[in-house]
Amino acid sequence: MPPRQEVGSAPAFLYIVFVRVHPWVNPNFYKLKNSYDIMERIPIKDAFKETKPVLLKGWVHETRDLKKVRFLILKDITGRIQVTGIDGKTDAKVFDLLDNLNRESVVQVTGTLKECKQAPKGKELIPDSIEIIAEAKNPLPIDASDYSKTELPLRLDNRFLDLHSSRTQAIFKIQSTIGHEFLNYFIKKGFTYCHTPSMIGASSEGGTELFKAKYFDKEVFLAQSPQLYKQMIACSMENMVTITPVWRAEKHNTTRHLNECRQLDIEMAFSDAKTVLEEMGKAVQHIVKKVIEKNAEELEILKLKLKIPETKYLTFAETKKALADSGIKIPSDDLTPEAEKKLDELFSDTIVFVYDWPMKGKPFYIMPKGENVNANLSEGFDAIYKGVEISSGGQRIHIPELLEKMLEIKGMDPKDFKSYIDSFRYGAPPHAGWSIGLERFTQNLLEMSNIREACMFPRDRDRITP
Numbered sequence: 001m002p003p004r005q006e007v008g009s010a011p012a013f014l015y016i017v018f019v020r021v022h023p024w025v026n027p028n029f030y031k032l033k034n035s036y037d038i039m040e041r042i043p044i045k046d047a048f049k050e051t052k053p054v055l056l057k058g059w060v061h062e063t064r065d066l067k068k069v070r071f072l073i074l075k076d077i078t079g080r081i082q083v084t085g086i087d088g089k090t091d092a093k094v095f096d097l098l099d100n101l102n103r104e105s106v107v108q109v110t111g112t113l114k115e116c117k118q119a120p121k122g123k124e125l126i127p128d129s130i131e132i133i134a135e136a137k138n139p140l141p142i143d144a145s146d147y148s149k150t151e152l153p154l155r156l157d158n159r160f161l162d163l164h165s166s167r168t169q170a171i172f173k174i175q176s177t178i179g180h181e182f183l184n185y186f187i188k189k190g191f192t193y194c195h196t197p198s199m200i201g202a203s204s205e206g207g208t209e210l211f212k213a214k215y216f217d218k219e220v221f222l223a224q225s226p227q228l229y230k231q232m233i234a235c236s237m238e239n240m241v242t243i244t245p246v247w248r249a250e251k252h253n254t255t256r257h258l259n260e261c262r263q264l265d266i267e268m269a270f271s272d273a274k275t276v277l278e279e280m281g282k283a284v285q286h287i288v289k290k291v292i293e294k295n296a297e298e299l300e301i302l303k304l305k306l307k308i309p310e311t312k313y314l315t316f317a318e319t320k321k322a323l324a325d326s327g328i329k330i331p332s333d334d335l336t337p338e339a340e341k342k343l344d345e346l347f348s349d350t351i352v353f354v355y356d357w358p359m360k361g362k363p364f365y366i367m368p369k370g371e372n373v374n375a376n377l378s379e380g381f382d383a384i385y386k387g388v389e390i391s392s393g394g395q396r397i398h399i400p401e402l403l404e405k406m407l408e409i410k411g412m413d414p415k416d417f418k419s420y421i422d423s424f425r426y427g428a429p430p431h432a433g434w435s436i437g438l439e440r441f442t443q444n445l446l447e448m449s450n451i452r453e454a455c456m457f458p459r460d461r462d463r464i465t466p
Contacts, residue, residue, distance in 0.1 A: 045078035070098035082119040106134040170298035181290040186241040196226035202416040209249035222247035234267035235428040255450045260459035267433035273379040273395045276432040281311040315356040333361030344387035355381035364410040367395040393434025
């Protein structure tokens with residue numbers, strides 16, 4: 001390729017005309033009008049406002065041939081537009097190409113928009129030129145159309161193509177809003193956005209199998225939680241927020257579990273369980289409100305109508321009684337999936353916060369009631385929304401001696417947590433926090449049957465590619 005020239009110079013002009021756009025040299029670029037070659041690409045959604053010629057780039061969604069009239073539906077991340085070629089009016093080579101484009105091929109189209117009542121949004125693009133940028137092989141390994149019946153495992157095997165689907169894109173556009181608004185809500189309240197390690201030297205929660213890794217001459221683990229680090233941060237920087245990946249080596253294979261996921265976490269100093277519990281209710285309401293406002297088009301694609309949830313507060317004992325009255329029995333220290341679904345029936349469109357949780361069912365770092373090592377109840381809670389546990393949290397233990405005793409009760413060695421425990425020996429205030437799984441919250445909010453749909457590249461017991 002010739003050396004790059006300034007567009008205003010004579011050599012650059014000749015290069016544009018004779019090398020890049022002349023059909024003898026570049027046969028894919030069939031026609032040039034009004035200096036299209038030096039125009040900037042605009043998103044499809046903005047093209048509908050234009051009266052001047054436009055340059056669009058995107059993917060071939062579909063084509064139709066009505067003999068004298070041929071259509072191309074061009075798509076990019078912002079929307080779709082109908083490109084219409086008419087026999088005898090459209091350049092012959094452009095008209096011929098309209099019938100020879102493979103679906104999902106990447107193309108560049110130039111032309112002018114005209115009013116058309118039959119076209120989507122009342123306008124169509126009359127093409128002056130079409131260039132194939134990257135041709136898609138035919139046949140495609142999966143159907144990425146709006147009406148695809150391809151099963152989820154095959155879609156995940158070809159996720160790169162499944163991401164072309166408007167439904168799949170809608171899911172992750174909404175998930176983007178969830179993450180953004182979570183951070184936005186807390187950063188506006190003065191929280192510090194922090195990042196915690198992904199490798200740890202010992203279990204941060206206990207009771208969960210960990211993924212081991214070789215770290216030079218040591219054995220380490222992939223973090224199952226940012227828990228210990230966010231507590232250390234809160235005890236010095238007060239209020240922190242993070243979104244972080246976590247890994248759990250549990251050999252489950254269900255529609256609501258992943259072995260790698262993202263967590264939305266906060267930790268607040270000078271706070272108790274009640275404070276952070278109420279803060280979660282407000283944050284989730286804010287997130288759902290923003291999804292409704294920002295993602296109306298995506299919700300329409302998914303055929304969903306969301307409501308901003310109410311909040312309900314029940315002790316574990318009250319929850320157990322309400323469930324028993326409805327014919328549901330639960331263990332002494334946990335809720336079953338059946339119980340979580342029943343709570344949604346009893347309190348629809350409501351985040352149900354279950355607090356005063358039995359100490360036996362909570363991890364070692366959750367504060368026992370009254371700072372009493374022998375207490376039966378804890379300062380921990382769970383949040384149930386749309387029939388699924390979306391979060392757990394509570395007040396943490398900030399007293400080193402109590403923390404050591406709780407570790408021993410849970411069958412763990414305090415020596416493995418020395419740096420964590422020592423961090424509370426030098427002025428650690430009471431603090432509390434919680435965590436929400438991003439993929440599970442997305443799955444739940446969008447009423448999807450399988451959590452893998454809410455993860456771009458899921459990692460479970462069987463899947464490690466793509």
